[in-house]
Amino acid sequence: MLFREPETAALEALLFVAKSPLTCEQLGEILELAPAKIEELIYELRDRYLPNSCGLILLEINGGYKLGTKPELARYIEILYKQPVQVLSNAALEVLSIIAYKQPVTRGEVDFIRGVQSDRALTTLVDKGLVKEVGRKDGPGRPILYGTTEQFLLHFGLRSLADLPNLEIEELSSDEVASALE
Amino acid sequence: MLFREPETAALEALLFVAKSPLTCEQLGEILELAPAKIEELIYELRDRYLPNSCGLILLEINGGYKLGTKPELARYIEILYKQPVQVLSNAALEVLSIIAYKQPVTRGEVDFIRGVQSDRALTTLVDKGLVKEVGRKDGPGRPILYGTTEQFLLHFGLRSLADLPNLEIEELSSDEVASALE
Amino acid sequence: MLKEREITVPQVKLPAFQGPLDLLLTLIQQEKVDIYDIPIARIADQFVEAVRQLGSMDMEVTTEFLVLAAQLLYIKSRELLPKPPKMEQSEVGEEDLRQELVERLLAYRTFKQAAQLFERIETSSGRSYYREVDVEDLLSEVPPEDPLKGIVFDDLWQAFCRVIERAEKGEEIRHVKPDEISIERVLADVLRRVILHPKGMHFYQLIREGSRMEMVVSFLALLELLKSGKVRAEQPSLLGSIMLFPTAKAYEFTEEE
Numbered sequence: 001m002l003f004r005e006p007e008t009a010a011l012e013a014l015l016f017v018a019k020s021p022l023t024c025e026q027l028g029e030i031l032e033l034a035p036a037k038i039e040e041l042i043y044e045l046r047d048r049y050l051p052n053s054c055g056l057i058l059l060e061i062n063g064g065y066k067l068g069t070k071p072e073l074a075r076y077i078e079i080l081y082k083q084p085v086q087v088l089s090n091a092a093l094e095v096l097s098i099i100a101y102k103q104p105v106t107r108g109e110v111d112f113i114r115g116v117q118s119d120r121a122l123t124t125l126v127d128k129g130l131v132k133e134v135g136r137k138d139g140p141g142r143p144i145l146y147g148t149t150e151q152f153l154l155h156f157g158l159r160s161l162a163d164l165p166n167l168e169i170e171e172l173s174s175d176e177v178a179s180a181l182e
Numbered sequence: 183m184l185f186r187e188p189e190t191a192a193l194e195a196l197l198f199v200a201k202s203p204l205t206c207e208q209l210g211e212i213l214e215l216a217p218a219k220i221e222e223l224i225y226e227l228r229d230r231y232l233p234n235s236c237g238l239i240l241l242e243i244n245g246g247y248k249l250g251t252k253p254e255l256a257r258y259i260e261i262l263y264k265q266p267v268q269v270l271s272n273a274a275l276e277v278l279s280i281i282a283y284k285q286p287v288t289r290g291e292v293d294f295i296r297g298v299q300s301d302r303a304l305t306t307l308v309d310k311g312l313v314k315e316v317g318r319k320d321g322p323g324r325p326i327l328y329g330t331t332e333q334f335l336l337h338f339g340l341r342s343l344a345d346l347p348n349l350e351i352e353e354l355s356s357d358e359v360a361s362a363l364e
Numbered sequence: 365m366l367k368e369r370e371i372t373v374p375q376v377k378l379p380a381f382q383g384p385l386d387l388l389l390t391l392i393q394q395e396k397v398d399i400y401d402i403p404i405a406r407i408a409d410q411f412v413e414a415v416r417q418l419g420s421m422d423m424e425v426t427t428e429f430l431v432l433a434a435q436l437l438y439i440k441s442r443e444l445l446p447k448p449p450k451m452e453q454s455e456v457g458e459e460d461l462r463q464e465l466v467e468r469l470l471a472y473r474t475f476k477q478a479a480q481l482f483e484r485i486e487t488s489s490g491r492s493y494y495r496e497v498d499v500e501d502l503l504s505e506v507p508p509e510d511p512l513k514g515i516v517f518d519d520l521w522q523a524f525c526r527v528i529e530r531a532e533k534g535e536e537i538r539h540v541k542p543d544e545i546s547i548e549r550v551l552a553d554v555l556r557r558v559i560l561h562p563k564g565m566h567f568y569q570l571i572r573e574g575s576r577m578e579m580v581v582s583f584l585a586l587l588e589l590l591k592s593g594k595v596r597a598e599q600p601s602l603l604g605s606i607m608l609f610p611t612a613k614a615y616e617f618t619e620e621e
Contacts, residue, residue, distance in 0.1 A: 005235040010258045012237030013251035017259050019497045030261045053187040055194030057492060068492030069195035076192040077199055077493045079212045087486060090479065091382055097478035113471055116383025116428050156482060157491045167478050199493045263499055270515065272523065279524035291615050295556060296527055310511035321616070337512040338520075347517065 007031050008041050012067075015045075020150055021064025061153050062160050071157070088128075091121040096130060100152070100164060104134045104145035122146070130155060189213050190223050194249075197227075203246025270310075273303040278312060282334070282346060286316050286327035304328070384432035385472040387414055392469070399469055404443055404462070408436035435465070531556045534572060545577060551585040558595050559610045567597070567606035 010031055014022060024035035024042070031038065042065060046058045049070075057070045069077060088096065095118045098110050110118045125131040126146075134147035148161070158164065192213055196204060206217035206224070213220065224247060228240045241250045251259065270278070277300045280292050292300045307313040308328075316329035330343070340346060381387040391410050392399060415429045439461050485491070534553050558565060571582050586608070589595040594616065596609045 005233070008235040009237035009252065010255050013255040014237075014258055014262055016238060016249070016251055016495070017497055017502055018262065019499065022262075030258055051187070053190045055191035055196075056198060059492060066494065067198070068494050069198055070191065071491055073192050073195040074491055074493065076196055076212055080196055080200065080204075088483070090483075093479035093482050093486075094382055094475060097475045097482055100482075101475070101478060113468075113475060114383050115385035115432065115468070115472065116426065154492075154494060156485050165478070165481055167474055195493070199495055201496060259502060263503055264509075268511070270511065272526070275515070275519060275523035276527050279520045280527060282520065283524060288615075294552070294615070295531070295559060297530060297552075297556065312511060333510075334512075337510060337515075338517050347521075 004037075004041060007033060008044060011038070011041050012045060015058070015065060015067045018066065021059075021061045021066040023064045026064075060159055062150060066154070068154075089121065089124070091118070092124050094118075095121040096125055096148075096152070099125070099131055099146050100148050100161070101167060103147035104137075105147075106137055106143040106145055108143060110146075186219075186223060189215060190226060193220070193223050194227055197240070197247055197249045200248055203241070203243045203248045205246045209247075270306070271303065273300065274306050276300075277303040278307055278330075278334075281307075281313055281328050282330050282343075285329040285343070286319075287329075288319055288325040288327055290325055292328075381418075382476075383426075384429045385469060386476070387411065387429070388432065388436075389469055389473055389476070399473070400466060402462075402466070404436065405440050408433075408440040411436050435461070439465070528560050531560050545581050547581060547585060547588070550578075550581045551588060554582055554585045555589055555594060555610075555614060558589070558608050559614055561608075562610060564598075564607040564609050567608060570608060 011027060014027060014030060024038040027033075027038045028035040033041075042058065048054070049056050049058055055069055055073055057068050059066050059068050094114055095110055098113050099105055102109070102113075107118060107122055110122070122131070126133075129149055129151040131146050131152065132149050133144050135145045136142040137145050152158075153160065153163075193209060196209060196212065206220040209215075209220045210217045215223075224240065230236070231238050231240055237251055237255055239250050239252045241248050276296060277292055280295055281287055284291065284295070289300060289304055292304065304313065308315075311331055312334045313328050314331050315326050317327045318324040319327050335342065335345075381390065388407070388411060391407055391414065392402060395403070395407065395410075397403060397407075412433050415433050418429070442461075531553075534557075554570060557570065570586065571579050573579075586595065590597055592613070594611055594614045596611050598607045598609065599605075600607065
């Protein structure tokens with residue numbers, strides 16, 4: 001891989017400055033390399049981060065790549081930040097879990113499942129970038145549908161939504177939800 | 183330095199996430215090491231980033247340290263964040279042409295000549311650095327006078343405004359005007 | 365302020381409930397009973413009592429708590445009534461109400477567990493941290509792209525011609541009914557065209573062929589402009605073409621908004 005040294009360096013620099021995960025296609029376009037070649041370089045970079053003296057890690061999220069710090073170093077960073085970054089309230093966590101597992105979902109549906117109004121918690125989640133509007137539901141009032149963001153995956157260390165822990169969710173029949181929302 | 187592997191990793195992780203440069207003292211406090219030891223680890227990290235295959239660089243700013251990308255990789259980062267050039271609207275071009283030929287000119291005068299409001303187009307031109315305030319007109323309200331900028335001259339390869347091609351409408355014979363209007 | 369808070373501090377510490385379902389679930393768990401086999405009468409009484417306590421402790425008791433309390437009491441009352449020998453399908457049986465409640469509780473419990481899972485992930489030391497990327501800062505040293513990219517001088521000239529063309533056509537004037545032609549509008553139209561011809565325009569160019577009314581009003585407007593000194597007229601030779609020029613005063617009224 002001696003001949004790809006500048007590209008590997010550029011790849012690392014790009015992952016360092018990127019706001020959101022970069023796919024092989026995006027990286028290939030910038031570096032003018034085939035996505036398959038990029039994948040090779042990614043593996044090389046990942047191996048480079050393996051030694052214990054290295055604090056970085058290459059993470060795969062939603063088919064894209066991102067640099068982060070090794071999980072076992074979290075405590076040092078928490079000392080720097082004085083606390084674990086961003087701790088969510090119980091209400092926010094409940095709303096977030098409902099949206100994560102049932103997305104896309106409306107506020108009314110979340111309220112119904114929790115048996116209580118969720119607007120404040122929902123606003124917090126949207127403000128923190130963990131949840132976003134993903135569309136409108138057909139039907140009266142065309143309520144906003146919510147889903148989780150990439151930031152959500154990053155925050156909870158998930159590679160994709162398929163990585164969500166398996167929950168046995170007892171399905172409420174849609175009739176029930178519908179009648180309750182009237 | 184084999185015995186300092188976890189500390190080196192933590193150091194790298196801290197420099198990676200830090201928003202502002204971290205001093206040896208701050209780092210020493212978090213890692214529970216003497217500042218002199220931190221300095222040693224910093225030099226080690228710096229050396230690790232030297233190879234051509236590495237895209238990162240250890241920056242020293244105001245006595246603190248942080249991670250950055252190697253300057254020679256800047257062009258890749260520019261590609262990543264390149265904003266598509268916004269084509270100037272017809273309205274903006276019209277306003278620009280009026281200012282070029284009638285400068286210094288007020289917004290009210292531009293509006294009057296065009297027969298429509300030009301504030302948005304004018305704002306765009308000012309934002310893009312093609313047009314600037316050049317003074318105030320005497321008279322009620324002392325309205326701002328606008329003129330073209332250096333950047334405008336540079337783009338069209340003009341040394342000065344005197345180089346503007348003479349486009350006085352007089353040059354069009356009345357026949358030409360008449361035919362143009364048909 | 366501090367005193368007030370001291371007064372309202374509850375003596376008994378109850379956990380904060382996320383909502384009525386949360387409270388009900390907690391009561392059921394405290395009783396260690398199967399969610400499918402809730403002793404409604406007892407749980408309903410406990411629920412009502414808990415809501416009463418919450419209220420007296422000045423905690424927020426929303427209508428949702430009261431609605432669920434009413435539901436529980438309703439199910440309880442139905443259970444206490446002697447069952448009719450034959451079940452009539454016309455009314456909703458208490459079994460259906462119970463079933464619906466159980467299903468809601470199960471669904472809520474599942475998500476509550478998921479929330480606890482998320483909380484564990486969030487608070488457990490051992491996750492990756494990321495950089496906050498400041499794109500503006502990154503690009504601060506990159507020269508901005510030329511906003512005139514792809515634009516040649518001819519484009520600018522064409523734009524200027526469009527302005528002149530529009531002024532000559534006088535669209536504003538032509539699209540109003542003749543009897544609505546106002547002198548102000550025509551005045552602006554005439555002045556605009558004179559301004560666009562700083563080296564002079566012919567009088568015959570100025571008066572467009574239009575309705576009789578338009579021509580008359582244009583002429584009146586020109587006379588007005590001459591009188592106020594915004595336009596200057598010259599006749600280089602006897603019976604020659606009259607030339608019109610804008611004066612320094614031409615722009616004077618354009619600042620009025």
